[in-house]
Amino acid sequence: MFDSTLHRRRIRLAGAVSVVAIGLLLAQLVRVTSFAGSNYQTLGSSESQVATILPGLRGSIYARNGQLMATSVLRDEIIADPMLISDKPKVAGVLSKLLGIAEAEVLAKLSVAGGYSVVDPQVKVTVGKRVAALAGQNVLPGINVEPVEARKYPMGQTAEPVIGRIGSQGQGVFGIEYQYQNVLEGKDGKEVRSVAANGLPIPGAPISYVAPKPGSSITLTIDPALQYYAEQALAGEIQSTRALGGTAVVMDVATGQILAMASLMAPAPTGAKYASLPNQPVYAQRSLPTESWINQAVGYAYEPGSVAKIATFTAALQDGIITPTSTEVVPDHLTIDGSNFHDAEVHPTQTMTMQQILAQSSNVGTIMIARKLGAQRLAQSFKRFGWTEPTGLLFPGETYGYMKPTYLWSPTAIGSMPIGQDQLVTPLQILDSYNAIANGGIMTAPKLLLGTTSPSGRFSAASYPGSRRIVPANVDAEMINLLSGVTGQNATAPAAAIPGYVVAGKTGTSQKAYHNASGYQPGAFWGTFVGMVPAVHPVLSAIVMLDQPTPIYGGLVAAPVFSQIMRYALQRYSITPTGRVLGNLLPSVPAGGGKAGGRVHRGAVG
Amino acid sequence: MPSNGSRVGARVAKQAATAPLHARPRSAEDRLYLRSVGPAVSTKRRIARSRALVIYLLTAASVALALGGRIAVESLAMQQSRLSQQIYSASTTQAELELSVGKLSSPQRIVEYASTRLGLAFPAYLEVVPKTLNNPVPLPQSPPTSVSVPLPAGANVR
Incomplete structure (x- = not known):
């Protein structure tokens, strides 16, 4: 005998379950599209996009005559993922020739445990490009090239306690490098590009590009x-x-x-x-x-x-x-x-x-x-x-x-x-x-x-x-x-x-x-x-x-x-016994030169 | 036997009776009226067709414009990217060149070059010769003599 009451109850139950299920689906839809949308978008695009940090080079330090005392240049860091390299001797052989490092040394660096090993912390950009090209052709699988900043001191140890040095993180640790950290430091840029499944960049404009900003340079009074x-x-x-x-x-x-x-x-x-x-x-x-x-x-x-x-x-x-x-x-x-x-x-x-x-x-x-x-x-x-x-x-x-x-x-x-x-x-x-x-x-x-x-070339005199x-x-x-x-x-x-x-x-x-x-x-x-x-x-x-x-x-x-x-x-400086300055390497002094009785004339800063 | 005309008339009458109201034959006045409004309906159609065409063309133009704009923007972005990379590359090259100049003009390198390649050395005794001969006669300075050296200040407290 047909029980209409039971039938109605079943229909109501099924309806309620459907409503709840649809409601949950709608809530999930709203959550995914409205609240977590950017996360999923990032996840989705992460495999097809590659972001490259463009180092904002640190400003240079010059002497009073324009002699370079410290500067930053772009270098490439060669990084290996040993877990992705199956034929390590072959890769080591190619890299050894490109980087000018002994093959055994390269092989040792490719054989470390884990997925990260720095093969060469600083190579010239031209070398880095060659490595990157070979990596793209799968000749050097598991090898990555990252641009890095290198600080150079062309005068060597001269005036080291004054100029100072930077630490491993690019921060000044003593001297002028430390004192004027805020002035000298640059701001890194970023470029995001689409890549194909094999990791090669897809030709075209970058998806986003933030230009790096170099730091300001400073000029010292040092001769x-x-x-x-x-x-x-x-x-x-x-x-x-x-x-x-x-x-x-x-x-x-x-x-x-x-x-x-x-x-x-x-x-x-x-x-x-x-x-x-x-x-x-x-x-x-x-x-x-x-x-x-x-x-x-x-x-x-x-x-x-x-x-x-x-x-x-x-x-x-x-x-x-x-x-x-x-x-x-x-x-x-x-x-x-x-x-x-x-x-x-x-x-x-x-x-x-x-x-x-x-x-x-x-x-x-x-x-x-x-x-x-x-x-x-x-x-x-x-x-x-x-x-x-x-x-x-x-x-x-x-x-x-x-x-x-x-x-x-x-x-x-x-x-x-x-x-x-x-x-x-x-x-x-x-x-x-x-x-x-x-x-x-x-x-x-x-x-x-x-x-x-x-960076635009505008000089601001220091105030004292x-x-x-x-x-x-x-x-x-x-x-x-x-x-x-x-x-x-x-x-x-x-x-x-x-x-x-x-x-x-x-x-x-x-x-x-x-x-x-x-x-x-x-x-x-x-x-x-x-x-x-x-x-x-x-x-x-x-x-x-x-x-x-x-x-x-x-x-x-x-x-x-x-x-x-x-x-x-x-x-x-061509200074005479009477105190006349005939050369032009010392700064000019206003009439009187701050001294009672007057100072001698001078040329401009050399 | 009914005539052929009456049979047709009867069929028409039957159809007229069973046909929907709007399909029924109009009266002579109606036909006259319909005849008079007929051309207006045709114009409306033409207008509608023209509107559709305009909309179609506008849509096509918009799509073309959007596409063209997108292509132009993409092209400019590529150009900008290329120029940015060129600037970046040029500035890094400039930094490399500056570094080379800095190394070459470093006093340390020059002195090393002078001593190792040219066999030069710093003079053991340096006498200052001012640039011009018009300077007044230098004041006499006594040559170094044997020194009466005091004990340092720090050593004096007994």
């Missing part, structure tokens, strides 16, 4: 010829004095532009040890790690020694405590709070002129002047010279030194501070101070960057803090006169002299402290000479510092290097 010469001169002295390292910086007085910044480290011998504890025997020749990437001119803060006397003399002249013609009765030694300070040589109490005190680097005479000056005025003088202050260079790793505030000075500090102890300062800060004296008392920020050039007067013009002239005696007879640095020119400057020899303990390392010294030339109208200033030289004295080890570098520079 590559002088840089190279300074490094050679410094290296020779490091070698002959068996020093650990050293630095030499040459600056254009009027503009503060750094023309050369050499920083060298002698390689550490096997088994070199740190001298870290007072009771540990010092291996005097090698007591520091020798990281060649450290720019010692800005990265090392050290007790400067007698070059610090500039602060005492300038403040004393400015406050009328001394005059260039005044004299001081200088005993052999002074006792301050139980500590004895004495001069280099035993001498009877004698009357010394200011020039003698400075030229012979009399510690006692300087301390006597400093005591008349007082701690506050001495500290202010150091501050005016910018010691413990940023120089404005903002070089990576640059330190600003250290000096105790006067309320923390010990009773003996008035004896040690004037002669360059109890304080830390970088060679660049010292040079900047002497450069201010050379510049008529006006301090200019040291500069390493001339400007940046955008403005100049400021720190010493009155008349005091400045007196200081230069006093400093000129340092390179004369019976002074500490006749080796800095340059025949035909008057050289003004100051020596400094100071003990090296332990890294992580109090006290000084016996037998370990810094030797420094800082000066300017020609003293009549200084055009160039420079500092040379040697780390643990033998002999230890700045006047014997650093002064000759100063003289050697400056002789080359004076000739190169």
Whole structure:
């Protein structure tokens, strides 16, 4: 008997199931088409499209004369997928000939486990194209070619601590490369092309193309010829004095532009040890790690020694405590709070002129002047010279030194501070101070960057803090006169002299402290000479510092290097003994040149 | 026996009676009216045909335009791609050339070349000779003498 009720129930059930099924299908349709559409589209197109990253090349670094110091070029990386290569010896043979690598080496790279092996990280694009063509013809199955960026330094190791280097990810890791990472870095582009089933590109326009954007280039103030010469001169002295390292910086007085910044480290011998504890025997020749990437001119803060006397003399002249013609009765030694300070040589109490005190680097005479000056005025003088202050260079790793505030000075500090102890300062800060004296008392920020050039060729000059007067013009002239005696007879640095020119400057020899303990390392010294030339109208200033030289004295080890570098520079820039610049390699200076009394005319930047 | 004409008349009458209303023969007035509107219907058809033709042509033109435009765009894209690749290639070549120039003009290479190939060496003593003879007489500078070297500042604290 036909049961109509059951029949109706079945129909309703079937209808409900159908409605639910259709509803689910509709929901899935909406989901696939509206919400997950792009994913499926990507999946669908992934097998028929190939995306290639086009490296946005990093900007170049140029010297002031346009000499290339760092640049990026396009190279190809040859990558193998060993899992796709069945006949490895055959592929290795072909690749070996193309890449110029031994067949066994290539075969080893093709035989690694997994699906990724770099056969050659950088080959020229022409070679990469040949490999890619053979890969497309299935002669080199499983071989891929990817464009990569290669950073090149055509000047080799020259100026390495200044220029810096990039890391494996293309990021600057130190030096200018690090400091101007944002300016130099390029932006990668991307090209998506259709490919056939065999992987060959289908002719036609790319599906999408984003052009790579190269980074901006930068131009430094460095003169590559002088840089190279300074490094050679410094290296020779490091070698002959068996020093650990050293630095030499040459600056254009009027503009503060750094023309050369050499920083060298002698390689550490096997088994070199740190001298870290007072009771540990010092291996005097090698007591520091020798990281060649450290720019010692800005990265090392050290007790400067007698070059610090500039602060005492300038403040004393400015406050009328001394005059260039005044004299001081200088005993052999002074006792301050139980500590004895004495001069280099035993001498009877004698009357010394200011020039003698400075030229012979009399510690006692300087301390006597400093005591008349007082701690506050001495500290202010150091501050005016910018010691413990940023120089404005903002070089990576640059330190600003250290000096105790006067309320923390010990009773003996008035004896040690004037002669360059109890304080830390970088060679660049010292040079900047002497450069201010050379510049008529006006301090200019040291500069390493001339400007940046955008990919479209637009040059933007770098901006720096403005100049400021720190010493009155008349005091400045007196200081230069006093400093000129340092390179004369019976002074500490006749080796800095340059025949035909008057050289003004100051020596400094100071003990090296332990890294992580109090006290000084016996037998370990810094030797420094800082000066300017020609003293009549200084055009160039420079500092040379040697780390643990033998002999230890700045006047014997650093002064000759100063003289050697400056002789080359004076000739190169055609600077006369009166301070006229006849060449055109130095930057032009506005009338007056920032110095009271006027500077000489110059040509344009070469 | 009915005449032939009456048989035809009867058939017509029968057909007229059974035929659908719209197919029935019109009266004389109707025929007159239909005759008078006949040409208007034909014009409408022609207009309709023309419209269809225009639409067809427009569609064809649009398709052709779209195709042509697409081809032009594709062609321009290819051209742009080609030019971009040329620019990219040229800029990389320029970078390579610049690198070569940089290497060739590097002081390091020049000095090495001068010393190894030309047998030159840096002078042991360098004296500065200014460019012009019109310079004032250089100031005398004492030659290096034996130095009275002080002890370094750091060594003085007993």
